[in-house]
Structure formats: C-alpha cells, structure tokens
Amino acid sequence: MPLITLERVTKIYPPYFRALNNISLSIEPGEFVLLTGPTGAGKTTLLKLIYREEEPTDGEIFWEGLPYSSLSYNDFLKIRRKMGIIFQDLKLFEDLSVYENIKLSLDLAEISLPKKRAEVIIYDYLERFDLSLKANKKVKFLSGGEKQKVGFIRAIIRDPDYIIADEPTGNIDPLSIKEILSILKELNQKGKTVLLATHDPIIIQQVEAKEIYLHKGELIPKC
Amino acid sequence: MLKALIKLEFHKNFFYYLTLFLFIFFWTFSCYYALSFYSLAIENFIKKSQNIEIYLFSNDKNLLDRIKKDLQAFVEFKKEIDSKALKKQIFEEVESTNITLDEELIPKVVIYKIKNYEYLQDIDKILKQFNNIYYIIEKPPISPHKLPFISIGLGIILLIFFLLYLALSFILIKLLMLRTEEETKTFQLLGGSIFKINLAKILVLYLFLLISTFLSIFLIYLINEKFKLLESLFNINIKTIDLKILSLVFLQIFIIQPLFILVLSKKC
Ligand SMILES: Nc1ncnc2c1ncn2[C@@H]1O[C@H](COP(=O)(O)OP(=O)(O)OP(=O)(O)O)[C@@H](O)[C@H]1O
Ligand SMILES: [Mg+2]
Numbered sequence: 257m258p259l260i261t262l263e264r265v266t267k268i269y270p271p272y273f274r275a276l277n278n279i280s281l282s283i284e285p286g287e288f289v290l291l292t293g294p295t296g297a298g299k300t301t302l303l304k305l306i307y308r309e310e311e312p313t314d315g316e317i318f319w320e321g322l323p324y325s326s327l328s329y330n331d332f333l334k335i336r337r338k339m340g341i342i343f344q345d346l347k348l349f350e351d352l353s354v355y356e357n358i359k360l361s362l363d364l365a366e367i368s369l370p371k372k373r374a375e376v377i378i379y380d381y382l383e384r385f386d387l388s389l390k391a392n393k394k395v396k397f398l399s400g401g402e403k404q405k406v407g408f409i410r411a412i413i414r415d416p417d418y419i420i421a422d423e424p425t426g427n428i429d430p431l432s433i434k435e436i437l438s439i440l441k442e443l444n445q446k447g448k449t450v451l452l453a454t455h456d457p458i459i460i461q462q463v464e465a466k467e468i469y470l471h472k473g474e475l476i477p478k479c
Numbered sequence: 480m481l482k483a484l485i486k487l488e489f490h491k492n493f494f495y496y497l498t499l500f501l502f503i504f505f506w507t508f509s510c511y512y513a514l515s516f517y518s519l520a521i522e523n524f525i526k527k528s529q530n531i532e533i534y535l536f537s538n539d540k541n542l543l544d545r546i547k548k549d550l551q552a553f554v555e556f557k558k559e560i561d562s563k564a565l566k567k568q569i570f571e572e573v574e575s576t577n578i579t580l581d582e583e584l585i586p587k588v589v590i591y592k593i594k595n596y597e598y599l600q601d602i603d604k605i606l607k608q609f610n611n612i613y614y615i616i617e618k619p620p621i622s623p624h625k626l627p628f629i630s631i632g633l634g635i636i637l638l639i640f641f642l643l644y645l646a647l648s649f650i651l652i653k654l655l656m657l658r659t660e661e662e663t664k665t666f667q668l669l670g671g672s673i674f675k676i677n678l679a680k681i682l683v684l685y686l687f688l689l690i691s692t693f694l695s696i697f698l699i700y701l702i703n704e705k706f707k708l709l710e711s712l713f714n715i716n717i718k719t720i721d722l723k724i725l726s727l728v729f730l731q732i733f734i735i736q737p738l739f740i741l742v743l744s745k746k747c
Contacts, residue, residue, distance in 0.1 A: 307668065309664075309668060329673075330672070333667075333670055333671075333672055334670075336667075336668065336669070336670040337670035339670070341668060341669070343668075347665045347668070349487070349491070349662060349665070351490065351491055352487065352490065352491075356487075356490075359483070360483055360487065360669075361669060363480050363482075363483035363484075364480060364483070364666065364669045364670045364671045365669075365670055366480055366670075
C-alpha cells in the first residue's frame, strides 16, 4: 500500500490562483522522491498539502490508505511527530538558541531521552555541520546558511520515519550540501521515506531517485 | 512536552508578561485604594447625614439646663413612640465649652448632636419656645435622601474603573496571544498539541497574575502598616486590609481572571 496518495488534488489560493491542478500521484514507503520544477511551480504547496498545513480545494489525500478528511487532529499530530520537516521559510524560533530549537523538536516529538544523551546527540550533529561553537547563540544572530543547517538538524534529530525537505540547500556551501545529501541518502537506506523538493540541478544530478516534475501546478511526465 | 513549552513561553514573552505583571500590580493596588476610598466616603456620608448639630449660645446656666431637659424629654418621648429610635442613641452632648475671653459677653457654647435627621423640625420648635437663647442648628451637608444617589454615583465610577481595567487587560492579553500565533502554527507543524500549547500559555499567564496580585497585596499591607502613607498625606485613616476588599481581590484572582484567560485563549 502506498504511504501517500494524491487523487486529483487541486489547490486554489484565494481569491483565484490555481497553484496545483488535478494532481494524482503516489509515494511508496521507503522511497526517495525528488520534487522538481521551476520557481512557482507549486512544489511547496504540494508539500504543505502533504503535511497538512493547507487543505486541498478539491480531491483527496490518503495516508496509508486513509483519507486525510477521516483523520482526526490528534491522529495527524501523531503522524507529524514521526515527520522531519524542513520548511522553505525554516520556521525557526528566532529568539531561542540553536540548541534550544533543536531540543524543542525532540520534546515536541515526545522523544524523551536522558538529558546527557540528548546533549550528546545534538552536539554530534552540530559538530558535523560546524555549528558546535554557536550552540548557545540565538538563531536570529546566525547567517542564512547557518539557519538552514539548524533547520535541517532540527528535522532529522528526532529520527523521523518520513523526511520532507523543502529546498534544504538554498544558501549552503557545496561541502554542507554534500553532507546533507549523504545524510538523506543514509536515512533512506535505513528505510525512511524522503521527499525532497528542489530546483537545484546539481542536486538533481547527484541523487538517484524517482522524480516528480511540476510546472505551473501541473504534473509533467518526464521522459 | 509541556515543560518545554512553559520554558519557551517564559523565554519568548518575558517582557510582555512583565508589562502585564506591572499592569495588574498597579491595578490591584489602585483598586484597593479606590475601594477603600469608596467605603470610607460612604461611611462618612452616612455619619454626616445622620447628625444634626445644635449649637446653643448662652451665659445663663439655668436656661441651658432647662433646654437640655426639654431636649432630653423630647428624646425620651420619641423613644417611647418610635421603636426604631430605641436602637440607636439619639441624643448626645458632645461639647460644652467656656470661651474665656470675656465672661460677660461671650456666651457659653453647648453643642448637642442628635442622630435622627427626622427630628429636625421638632427640635427647631422646642428651641423656638425659648426666646432669649441664640441657637444654630447645623444641618447635615447631605440629606439622607440623597445618600442612595451618592453611593450609586460612586459605585458607577468604580464600575467604570473596573471595566476600563477589563478592557485594558483584554487588549494586553490579546496582544500577548497574537504575537505567538505564527509560532503556535509552527508548534503544531512540529507535532505539538494545541491543548498543551494553550495550557502552557495559561499557566504562565496565571502565574504572573498570581505573583503580581500577591505582591500588590503585600505592598498595600506594607504601606498601610509601616509608612502610614495615606494617613500622613491625606489625613485619611484607611484601616488595614479589610476582609471586604481582600475578598474582592481574591475574587479577581481566582474567578474573574481565570475565566477571562480561558475565554481569551479560546478566542485566539
Ligand atoms: N498563501 C498563498 N496565497 C496565494 N498564493 C500563493 C500562496 N502560496 C503560494 N502561492 C502561489 O502559488 C504558486 C506556487 O507557490 P509555491 O510556493 O508552491 O512554489 P514553489 O514551487 O515552491 O516555488 P519555489 O521554487 O520558489 O519555492 C506561486 O505562484 C505562489 O505565488
Ligand atoms: Mg517552494
């Protein structure tokens, strides 16, 4: 059974802007999916529908065969706790430190580790992204690239079963991009589902994955 | 999760809560004094409006004694027919002074206080019978008939004061809630439950309210007891925190505010 299924999904932003038109697709568990397309194609919109920040105007989305409309608020919270989402606009808590932002992600996923253990794991990732010296700095004082790294760590720290990454590499240097991609691949090899939206040709080249190409809200079959 | 949320709430909105805290603090403070003034004023009005003061001027001790006897007889008579009068002491000699500048010319002044306003005309009649005495009947500044209007008027002022407070704190709390709307959404996207998010907010808010109210009560106590501030400034003696007012403050902490926060957090 597919993990996520979209059936003739249309999203119209008020007053009248058709961001997605009649999209049908499915994502299997454990798949690595690349969501590509030019700016404004509707990639972020599609992801928002999947993690249910937005509701479709028409059509239905299914999670493991269950329609979203039948899932209660609390059911969906449980699903979200297993998701690691990297938002295009990051959505970090600017007044909290790097460490607190990441720790909060663990807390909200209701993952309770001993304090020391959590600290070790968090510092491990910070080390990997060269951020350990900034652990106690407020996020608002970080550079764009650094913020993006924090957003990435926050998403994967909770060991999510499903990773939704919206343009996670926009402002980052090539070395860190490599790091991010290798972590994503690693996670995928462990059986996690990865959904990566990007328009960066370098990434598209580097990742071997099923590609979903969007253009002006339409699904375009790639030859 | 709740612990993390409470920590974050504290962290994020500390200055907003501080503003609210100061606001509540000063409000409780001024509310206490407004209420004290209110009860004091009413008490004063009641006292004043019931008293008739009679000033008798005469050098003739016998005459004064006769008048006194007549007045007493009148009061006794009233006591017999008027059961209400029995309950309160209606006749009292307040002062009897000799002004010693010139014994011959300056008369002795006797002041009687009669607590029943209704007897004004009767007393006037009695005193008129003695034609060689000079007397003044000091009427109360406010007639008892006006008393209900005055207390209602003062009550309305107090009510406006209270409504103003509600409106202001409504705006303040609303601001507090609005500021974190975007973040509340992020919390939910990360899997945080809205119930716990609100609970954290409410707990923190309530904590600030509690602290501020108790702190202001403590300060009121301190100022009243130690510094006698009002007493020295306005020559007003406000009793130590009396139960009436304390219960109002507690009503505010334990009923009005929690309801208020609950309604607001539902709305936001
Ligand atoms: N909340 C909104 N209200 C109205 N229009 C919106 C809203 N969000 C997105 N859009 C519009 O929908 C279209 C698709 O937006 P979306 O963010 O999904 O594009 P995208 O493919 O993610 O682009 P990018 O590569 O730049 O991130 C855009 O034209 C955008 O202007
Ligand atoms: Mg986008």
